[in-house]
Amino acid sequence: MWQLLHSQSCHLLRQRLTAVKSNGHYFNLLKSKPSDAVKRYISKNCSEKQIKTLQISPWKLCTGISVGLGARLFIGDTVFCKAQTQSRIIQRRPNVLDDSGQFDWKRFFEYLKPHKWLLVAAVASAMAVAFLNIYIPAMLGVIVNILADMRHNPTADFIEQIKYPALKMITLYIGQAMFTFFYIHLLAQVGERVAAQMKQDLFVSILQQDMAFFDQERTGELVNRITVDVQDFKSSFKQTISGGLRAITQVVGSAVSLLVISPHLTGLTMLCVPTVVIGGTFIGSLLRKLSREAQAQIEKATLVAEEAIANMRTVRAFAGEENEANMFAEECETAAHLSMELGLGVGLFQAGTNLFLNGMVLATMFLGGHLMSTGQMSAGDVMAFLVNAQTIQRSVAQISLLFGSVIKGLSAGGRVFEYINKTPKMDTSGTKTIKYHEFHGDIEFKDVTFAYPTRPDAVVLNNFNLKIPAGKTVAIVGSSGNGKSTIAALLERFYDVDEGSVTIDGVDVRDMDGKWLRGRAIGLISQEPVLFATTVKENIRYGKPEATDQEVYRAAQTANAEDFIRNFPDGYDTMVGERGMSLSGGQKQRIAIARAVLKNPPIMILDEATSALDATSEKVVQTALETASKGRTVLVIAHRLSTVMSADIIVVLSKGQIVEMGNHEQLKKQKGHYWNLIKQQDQESNGRSL
Numbered sequence: 001m002w003q004l005l006h007s008q009s010c011h012l013l014r015q016r017l018t019a020v021k022s023n024g025h026y027f028n029l030l031k032s033k034p035s036d037a038v039k040r041y042i043s044k045n046c047s048e049k050q051i052k053t054l055q056i057s058p059w060k061l062c063t064g065i066s067v068g069l070g071a072r073l074f075i076g077d078t079v080f081c082k083a084q085t086q087s088r089i090i091q092r093r094p095n096v097l098d099d100s101g102q103f104d105w106k107r108f109f110e111y112l113k114p115h116k117w118l119l120v121a122a123v124a125s126a127m128a129v130a131f132l133n134i135y136i137p138a139m140l141g142v143i144v145n146i147l148a149d150m151r152h153n154p155t156a157d158f159i160e161q162i163k164y165p166a167l168k169m170i171t172l173y174i175g176q177a178m179f180t181f182f183y184i185h186l187l188a189q190v191g192e193r194v195a196a197q198m199k200q201d202l203f204v205s206i207l208q209q210d211m212a213f214f215d216q217e218r219t220g221e222l223v224n225r226i227t228v229d230v231q232d233f234k235s236s237f238k239q240t241i242s243g244g245l246r247a248i249t250q251v252v253g254s255a256v257s258l259l260v261i262s263p264h265l266t267g268l269t270m271l272c273v274p275t276v277v278i279g280g281t282f283i284g285s286l287l288r289k290l291s292r293e294a295q296a297q298i299e300k301a302t303l304v305a306e307e308a309i310a311n312m313r314t315v316r317a318f319a320g321e322e323n324e325a326n327m328f329a330e331e332c333e334t335a336a337h338l339s340m341e342l343g344l345g346v347g348l349f350q351a352g353t354n355l356f357l358n359g360m361v362l363a364t365m366f367l368g369g370h371l372m373s374t375g376q377m378s379a380g381d382v383m384a385f386l387v388n389a390q391t392i393q394r395s396v397a398q399i400s401l402l403f404g405s406v407i408k409g410l411s412a413g414g415r416v417f418e419y420i421n422k423t424p425k426m427d428t429s430g431t432k433t434i435k436y437h438e439f440h441g442d443i444e445f446k447d448v449t450f451a452y453p454t455r456p457d458a459v460v461l462n463n464f465n466l467k468i469p470a471g472k473t474v475a476i477v478g479s480s481g482n483g484k485s486t487i488a489a490l491l492e493r494f495y496d497v498d499e500g501s502v503t504i505d506g507v508d509v510r511d512m513d514g515k516w517l518r519g520r521a522i523g524l525i526s527q528e529p530v531l532f533a534t535t536v537k538e539n540i541r542y543g544k545p546e547a548t549d550q551e552v553y554r555a556a557q558t559a560n561a562e563d564f565i566r567n568f569p570d571g572y573d574t575m576v577g578e579r580g581m582s583l584s585g586g587q588k589q590r591i592a593i594a595r596a597v598l599k600n601p602p603i604m605i606l607d608e609a610t611s612a613l614d615a616t617s618e619k620v621v622q623t624a625l626e627t628a629s630k631g632r633t634v635l636v637i638a639h640r641l642s643t644v645m646s647a648d649i650i651v652v653l654s655k656g657q658i659v660e661m662g663n664h665e666q667l668k669k670q671k672g673h674y675w676n677l678i679k680q681q682d683q684e685s686n687g688r689s690l
């Protein structure tokens with residue numbers, strides 16, 4: 001036991017030590033005083049509260065489980081914001097333990113509302129079982145009294161006396177079995193329906209969030225909420241209603257029975273109830289906090305594994321398997337410790353409760369025996385009292401067991417509701433569309449100033465102005481990180497400009513119906529075409545779900561993809577693998593072009609569409625792009641200048657500002673920025689060929 005206490009306390013200490021890890025150096029509170037560098041690190045990175053936490057003496061932490069657990073529960077989480085050893089994990093959303101994940105009771109009842117009658121039936125059945133469980137001891141008491149009478153009066157007709165109570169008892173047992181079946185079956189229906197609805201709403205809510213939301217959230221974290229958290233919540237809900245409600249009813253009902261049987265004995269029992277309630281509520285709130293931490297840590301471990309598996313090629317290419325395994329092990333270890341702390345807390349609580357209740361049973365027997373000896377109670381009464389008291393004991397033990405599950409369920413539910421209730425910051429109420437025959441495709445960026453929401457201080461475009469005439473191809477070039485892709489993102493309205501406007505045919509994109517803008521008006525082909533793990537045909541059809549097979553084939557022809565698709569044994573029904581893994585870069589890109597062409601958008605954005613390809617594939621894809629772009633307004637974002645020479649207008653961008661503009665010949669003559677970029681790229685490619 002002491003070892004366990006010691007390991008818990010040491011673990012607390014270790015967590016505090018990791019909090020002060022600076023550039024790979026640990027400041028060991030046990031052994032040394034902090035160096036100046038560490039002091040500087042602490043004062044820069046930790047709040048006053050955290051510094052106080054770090055200054056806790058190790059001996060105080062090691063003075064036993066109450067202090068250890070208490071310290072962990074009260075001050076543990078303040079350390080967590082910096083308590084990371086892997087830079088990848090530090091990037092995690094910082095407010096995972098804040099109040100935004102509070103359980104939304106109102107919303108929860110809204111989910112229950114459509115199934116209220118099923119729920120009422122389930123609850124009624126559970127209550128019926130509880131009442132039968134309360135009534136059965138009384139009947140047992142009657143039977144025991146008959147048996148006891150038989151000893152004193154052996155001539156009485158036993159069968160006659162026992163017949164009705166025994167029949168009643170059988171009926172009670174059958175009733176109990178039936179209602180047990182009903183409440184389990186009905187509850188499963190309510191739980192599954194509510195969970196399915198919550199999952200769907202959560203997914204829809206996530207899909208509607210701004211791009212800024214996805215810039216800071218991690219895929220694994222979001223997937224966890226849809227799967228693990230909803231599942232945990234559902235299990236907890238079912239257990240609470242079935243076990244918890246039944247147990248509470250049994251406690252109340254049995255307590256009433258006890259009162260009827262013997263107020264004296266019951267008085268003794270009731271004396272202890274307030275202590276249980278107050279103690280339970282207090283410890284419950286502490287354990288809930290600990291459970292949230294443990295869950296967050298488990299999720300973190302999952303994220304590490306998920307990221308490594310999703311990027312297996314990169315991991316293998318950098319021989320990073322061991323590193324990933326170590327990182328995962330470290331996160332798992334921390335998660336296991338937190339869960340053990342939770343288990344310890346729940347265990348202590350449950351053990352304490354059981355001990356307390358067993359003590360009560362002993363006291364009851366002692367006092368009951370005394371009342372029997374003075375003739376105030378019969379043997380049947382004492383028997384009924386004991387069975388009732390045991391029902392209470394079992395029920396309370398069950399409640400304390402459910403405790404952990406309720407805590408887990410509430411925090412999982414809180415995390416689900418946090419995202420279900422999250423409203424996107426961007427205003428998506430715009431409804432304007434432009435009729436196809438009125439659509440020209442004149443694009444204008446007017447006095448645009450923009451910084452990404454996740455980095456509001458880094459202004460990417462400052463007072464930026466650009467007109468893209470309808471039907472022309474405008475290429476934006478410039479060195480890396482200058483804001484080229486940002487221009488495309490603003491035209492697609494992935495983000496809203498901070499100042500100024502982006503218009504298409506004079507209509508502000510903020511006033512447009514976003515679905516129409518991205519689904520119909522603009523086709524985007526980016527550097528890394530993302531394909532879904534389905535057939536070639538379905539991937540192309542993603543551009544226009546209602547497209548016929550003939551339309552899909554025509555789009556593939558335009559994208560120069562028909563030949564290679566037909567050469568696959570399964571043709572258009574070939575499965576492309578996860579993210580299109582079983583296709584070459586050039587093939588993936590041409591399928592992406594076909595997908596964009598299928599929706600026949602008047603505007604096309606080609607964002608570094610060929611930059612990930614080798615020279616041969618680039619030529620094939622470039623030809624496909626030229627065919628696909630005919631008759632449309634095209635915005636080309638390019639790093640490689642060889643792909644933009646035929647553009648009508650070439651815009652040279654530097655630090656978010658236009659520094660040169662004209663066609664290839666004009667800019668070449670000017671011998672300015674464009675000329676320098678060409679020379680620079682020539683040198684780079686010569687260097688590469690050498």
Ligand SMILES: Nc1ncnc2c1ncn2[C@@H]1O[C@H](COP(=O)(O)OP(=O)(O)OP(=O)(O)O)[C@@H](O)[C@H]1O
Binds near residue numbers: 481483486
């Ligand atoms: N989602 C984002 N959140 C925050 N900052 C971003 C985001 N995307 C880009 N940035 C930053 O905005 C600036 C402009 O990026 P952008 O992608 O527009 O450059 P680019 O000219 O297209 O670069 P490249 O040629 O390398 O693709 C960069 O400093 C980049 O770090």
